[in-house]
Amino acid sequence: MQRLLLLALIAVLACAQSPAGDAKHGKELFLSFGCYSCHSFDGHGGAGARLVPMPLNQAGFTAFVRNAGRMPSYSSKVLPDEKLADIYAYIKSLPTSPDAKNIPLIQELLKEN
Amino acid sequence: MSKSKKTSVDRRGFLKGAAAGAAALVAKPQLADAQQTAAPNGQPTAQKQGINGSAAEPTQVALARETGGRPAESSRVIEHPGSDYMVDVIKSLNIEYLAANPGSTYESLHESLINYGDNKMPEFLTACHEESAVAMAHGYAKIEGKPMMALIHGDIGLQHAAMAIYNAYVDRVPIYMVVGNHSDGARRAPGVQSLHSAQDLGALVRDYTKWDDEPLSLGHFAETAVRAYNIAMTPPGGPVLIVCNAEIQGDPIQGATPRIPKLTLTTPPAGDMAAIQEAAKLLINAERPQIIAQRMARTPEGMTLLVELAELLQAPVNSQERMNFPTRHPLAGTGWQGYQPDVTLNLEVGDILPQARIDRARGAKTIQITSVSVSHKSNLQDFGHYADIDLDIGADAQATLPALIEEIKKELTADRKRALQDRGAKLVEAHKKAWERQIEDAQYGWDSSPISLARLTAELWPLIKTEDWSLVSPQGFVGNWPNRLWKFDKHYQYIGGQGAGGMGYGAPAAVGAALANRKHGRLSVNIQTDGDMNYAPGVLWTAAHHRIPLLTIMHNNRGYHQEVMFVEQQAALHNRGADRSHIGTKLWDPNIDYAKMAQAYGMHGEGPISDPNDLVPALKRGIEIVKKGEPVMIDVVTQPR
Ligand SMILES: Cc1ncc(C[n+]2csc(CCOP(=O)(O)OP(=O)(O)O)c2C)c(N)n1
Ligand SMILES: [Mg+2]
Numbered sequence: 018m019q020r021l022l023l024l025a026l027i028a029v030l031a032c033a034q035s036p037a038g039d040a041k042h043g044k045e046l047f048l049s050f051g052c053y054s055c056h057s058f059d060g061h062g063g064a065g066a067r068l069v070p071m072p073l074n075q076a077g078f079t080a081f082v083r084n085a086g087r088m089p090s091y092s093s094k095v096l097p098d099e100k101l102a103d104i105y106a107y108i109k110s111l112p113t114s115p116d117a118k119n120i121p122l123i124q125e126l127l128k129e130n
Numbered sequence: 131m132s133k134s135k136k137t138s139v140d141r142r143g144f145l146k147g148a149a150a151g152a153a154a155l156v157a158k159p160q161l162a163d164a165q166q167t168a169a170p171n172g173q174p175t176a177q178k179q180g181i182n183g184s185a186a187e188p189t190q191v192a193l194a195r196e197t198g199g200r201p202a203e204s205s206r207v208i209e210h211p212g213s214d215y216m217v218d219v220i221k222s223l224n225i226e227y228l229a230a231n232p233g234s235t236y237e238s239l240h241e242s243l244i245n246y247g248d249n250k251m252p253e254f255l256t257a258c259h260e261e262s263a264v265a266m267a268h269g270y271a272k273i274e275g276k277p278m279m280a281l282i283h284g285d286i287g288l289q290h291a292a293m294a295i296y297n298a299y300v301d302r303v304p305i306y307m308v309v310g311n312h313s314d315g316a317r318r319a320p321g322v323q324s325l326h327s328a329q330d331l332g333a334l335v336r337d338y339t340k341w342d343d344e345p346l347s348l349g350h351f352a353e354t355a356v357r358a359y360n361i362a363m364t365p366p367g368g369p370v371l372i373v374c375n376a377e378i379q380g381d382p383i384q385g386a387t388p389r390i391p392k393l394t395l396t397t398p399p400a401g402d403m404a405a406i407q408e409a410a411k412l413l414i415n416a417e418r419p420q421i422i423a424q425r426m427a428r429t430p431e432g433m434t435l436l437v438e439l440a441e442l443l444q445a446p447v448n449s450q451e452r453m454n455f456p457t458r459h460p461l462a463g464t465g466w467q468g469y470q471p472d473v474t475l476n477l478e479v480g481d482i483l484p485q486a487r488i489d490r491a492r493g494a495k496t497i498q499i500t501s502v503s504v505s506h507k508s509n510l511q512d513f514g515h516y517a518d519i520d521l522d523i524g525a526d527a528q529a530t531l532p533a534l535i536e537e538i539k540k541e542l543t544a545d546r547k548r549a550l551q552d553r554g555a556k557l558v559e560a561h562k563k564a565w566e567r568q569i570e571d572a573q574y575g576w577d578s579s580p581i582s583l584a585r586l587t588a589e590l591w592p593l594i595k596t597e598d599w600s601l602v603s604p605q606g607f608v609g610n611w612p613n614r615l616w617k618f619d620k621h622y623q624y625i626g627g628q629g630a631g632g633m634g635y636g637a638p639a640a641v642g643a644a645l646a647n648r649k650h651g652r653l654s655v656n657i658q659t660d661g662d663m664n665y666a667p668g669v670l671w672t673a674a675h676h677r678i679p680l681l682t683i684m685h686n687n688r689g690y691h692q693e694v695m696f697v698e699q700q701a702a703l704h705n706r707g708a709d710r711s712h713i714g715t716k717l718w719d720p721n722i723d724y725a726k727m728a729q730a731y732g733m734h735g736e737g738p739i740s741d742p743n744d745l746v747p748a749l750k751r752g753i754e755i756v757k758k759g760e761p762v763m764i765d766v767v768t769q770p771r
Contacts, residue, residue, distance in 0.1 A: 049709040051698045054691060054770045061575030061582065063609065063771040064695060089702030096707070117573040122588050126569045126615060130458060130562065 036102050038075075043107030046100055055088070060111045069111045078105050212348050213242035213379040215387050219352045221251055222390050223359050225279050225306060227270065227645060228252040229263035229672070231290075233283020235310025235326055238379035240281070252279050255645070255676050258668025260287045262638040264294035264369070266669070267305040269602060269642030271298075272452075272625040275429055277362050278642065282309040284326030288334050293632045298369045299338040300480065300512045301451075301629025302425050302502070304362035305369035313344070313375040323376075331373045337509045340368030348378060349388035356391040365398040365428065365526040366478075366501045398428075399501055400533060401525035409497050409521055410537035412473050414546055416495075418553075419445040420464065420471035422486060423454040425478040426527045430621040435531040436477075442538055444554030445475075446561075448483075451626040456619040458565065466560035473497065477527040481514025490518060501526040512630065568614040579740045580767045583685065587611035589745050590655070590683070593753055597653040602643035603636055604628065607659050607692070608685055609771050622652065634665030637682075641673045644680035644761075653756060656682045658763075660717055660724075661690040667727060673761040674732035681756045683749070684724045684765040686738065689716040691770045728763035737765025 047053060055065030062068070065088060073081060079101050082091050096104075117123045216239055232240065244254055257263035260282055267278040282288050288309050298305050312318035312327040328334065332342035341361040345351040351374070358370040401409075413419055421440060427433045436455050440447045446465040449455040454477075455462055464485075465471075474486045476498040490496045496519050503524040506513055523530065542550075575582035587608065595617070604627040605612055618624055625643050628635040636658055644654035663684070673680055689712075697711040721738070728735025734755050736748050745766065752762040
């Protein structure tokens with residue numbers, strides 16, 4: 018969490034104007050680069066973190082991918098900023114999950130304890 | 131005299147020795163020349179040669195077998211082969227089932243089991259792969275707490291079985307293996323009988339077999355058979371192997387049959403009293419103890435003991451690999467956020483967990499109780515990474531808990547008890563929060579297609595919770611969702627993982643566990659990964675053929691997902707794109723149709739299901755069929771993990 022806040026701060030201090038990405042191309046990259054394999058097809062997490070809702074702004078996201086912690090880091094040679102912008106745009110376009118409060122099965126489960 | 135002739139004579143000497151001094155009882159070694167032993171299909175039954183004579187050239191029968199021609203008419207009948215007596219010995223061990231892929235190195239025993247033994251205790255299950263046979267026995271033993279037999283064909287069958295044996299070895303699970311061998315070089319036929327035999331067959335798997343022997347007479351077989359059973363069962367349990375010579379199986383019983391030795395199970399080794407007292411002191415005085423249990427609860431009693439210990443100490447329990455501890459017990463888990471253990475108690479832990487090592491580096495004391503400490507072997511590195519331990523008790527953890535509990539009860543003062551109760555109250559609160567968070571986390575990806583593993587697991591729960599259910603598959607690759615969402619409180623409700631991480635274990639172990647669950651009327655549920663399914667899918671036919679009720683739900687992420695992630699990591703590390711990581715790791719193009727696969731093997735198959743709204747009706751249909759006593763497979767296309 019602290020790490021995310023730090024990155025967000027760096028991002029705010031860094032260029033405020035990142036190029037807007039193309040979500041359609043971002044989806045292709047999200048799939049071909051296998052982002053889905055840890056974050057799931059809709060960004061809801063799995064072996065890796067949940068991306069939806071995305072807590073970072075675009076610059077923070079780019080900074081994170083360049084020097085990730087547990088996740089593999091991707092250099093600008095491999096994923097230039099424009100491509101990351103596209104991936105970011107795709108992630109931003111993904112719908113959030115329904116709230117647990119509105120899922121009867123989850124509410125039933127919670128009553129079991 | 132040539133070496134082979136001498137060996138042959140020596141072997142006969144053994145056989146004669148076994149019979150010496152006894153009145154002729156059953157053996158009728160040779161009948162009239164003209165007597166024929168034709169099988170119903172008109173093919174003469176297998177014949178051995180040189181039984182009473184010297185080592186001879188291969189007979190026409192043997193040669194015909196090798197060349198596929200029609201053998202000459204037989205001239206002998208063996209009414210009481212040694213293998214009949216072997217069946218008597220095996221029956222004395224009360225083994226319910228054997229799984230086997232057929233082969234001529236054990237043909238005499240095969241025939242004795244099904245006819246002389248009436249195919250009961252043990253009952254024969256046809257396996258399509260030796261790995262399946264052994265892994266079925268692995269799954270069976272984890273439910274039933276005792277071994278099933280795997281009958282294996284010579285060196286080739288044993289090589290097929292090898293990985294499954296290794297898994298069971300590391301998982302400390304008893305398996306009773308018998309492998310045929312044409313040991314007598316002078317008596318076996320040229321060709322496959324030689325190719326399928328070995329001078330020291332056990333050597334092929336000895337590195338990861340708890341014990342093996344190659345008996346040289348029927349009397350020797352009997353002692354080995356009973357001894358092997360006991361060794362397999364004595365903690366730490368493990369697979370044992372009897373190399374069963376074709377000659378001893380097939381030769382007639384000469385004279386009086388040898389006795390059947392008495393089986394007495396060795397009591398499990400319990401811990402040294404001084405060490406137990408020291409452990410009790412450390413645990414009582416710990417501010418934040420953590421119990422970690424892996425292959426601890428061998429029986430339901432193990433669970434009861436661990437609950438008693440945890441409640442006495444008010445210590446959290448991190449349970450893995452077995453049903454050691456109820457998942458919704460308020461002490462289940464790793465304590466409150468930031469809980470830094472100052473003592474860890476490791477019960478039958480295979481390789482001390484990284485977190486426990488970090489805890490020790492921070493000053494925590496590490497106590498270990500495991501019988502594996504006193505039974506190590508070399509070569510395969512299953513002993514794990516060296517761990518610094520402060521108190522290492524070489525004993526079976528379950529057998530040691532009663533004394534540890536007594537000692538703690540004796541030493542616990544009223545003051546200390548109150549302090550522990552305070553800790554307990556905090557742990558209960560933390561557990562409640564963690565549990566609720568886990569359940570709420572199931573919301574993420576709830577509506578996704580492919581289907582999230584949380585959704586799949588959550589939807590299953592209301593359908594099985596009113597049944598007597600048992601999860602017969604590992605959980606690591608399904609995000610541990612069953613543990614998070616379901617209420618596990620019975621020993622048979624979970625069987626743990628592969629042991630040595632060898633894939634291809636899942637499907638057959640599920641079938642073996644479901645076989646054990648069948649007579650108890652339990653609903654066996656297998657959440658089955660696709661990569662694992664495809665090593666030896668023939669086990670589905672075994673389940674269908676033997677009417678083994680089992681609900682298999684494919685966790686079909688269309689790939690070896692674990693390896694996809696590893697290759698992606700490497701690509702990033704090598705500063706290259708991850709966009710080719712699917713090469714060699716994905717199972718698509720074409721997609722595998724599991725509904726058809728199931729149907730081809732003779733069971734109900736449905737899917738692929740990728741819309742979460744289609745899930746429940748399919749699961750309900752599946753459960754109805756399983757409750758009628760059949761296996762079912764439902765293909766669910768899933769998120770990677
Ligand atoms: C015998 C064997 N071969 C290869 C591996 C390497 N391996 C580890 S996990 C894995 C993927 C298995 O795929 P699947 O069962 O579909 O599970 P998933 O990773 O997709 O969840 C493989 C191949 C192994 N552990 N055992
Ligand atoms: Mg898979």
